[in-house]
Amino acid sequence: MNDIWKETIAEQxxxxxxxxxxxxxxxxxxxxxxxxxxxERFFSPxxxxxxxxxxxxxxSPSRAMEASLFxxxx
Numbered sequence: 001m002n003d004i005w006k007e008t009i010a011e012q013x014x015x016x017x018x019x020x021x022x023x024x025x026x027x028x029x030x031x032x033x034x035x036x037x038x039x040e041r042f043f044s045p046x047x048x049x050x051x052x053x054x055x056x057x058x059x060s061p062s063r064a065m066e067a068s069l070f071x072x073x074x
Contacts, residue, residue, distance in 0.1 A: 006037075007035050007036075007037055007038075008035070008036040008037060009033050009034065009035055009036070009042075010033070010034055010036055011031065011032075011033060011034075012031075012032055012033075012034045013028075013029045013030065013031060013032075014030050014032045014034065014041055015027070015028050015029075015030070016030045016051060018051075018055060020055050024067060025054075025055055026065075027051060027054055030043070030047060030051065031043075031044070031047055032047070
């Protein structure tokens with residue numbers, strides 16, 4: 001029997017998170033192609049460039065939120 005891996009890709013809006021210079025940056029409503037089987041996200045070159053601009057511009061965010069940080073230690 002020949003098992004063929006099948007991927008289903010869908011256009012979705014995702015939340016992109018990144019830690020940069022000790023700050024957690026969250027960008028909402030980012031267009032991406034998402035594999036429905038694995039959750040892997042693919043960004044167009046234009047979207048990747050725009051994400052870099054948002055991070056490097058160091059502008060004021062749309063809103064701020066509080067987050068809890070936990071250490072994963074045994």
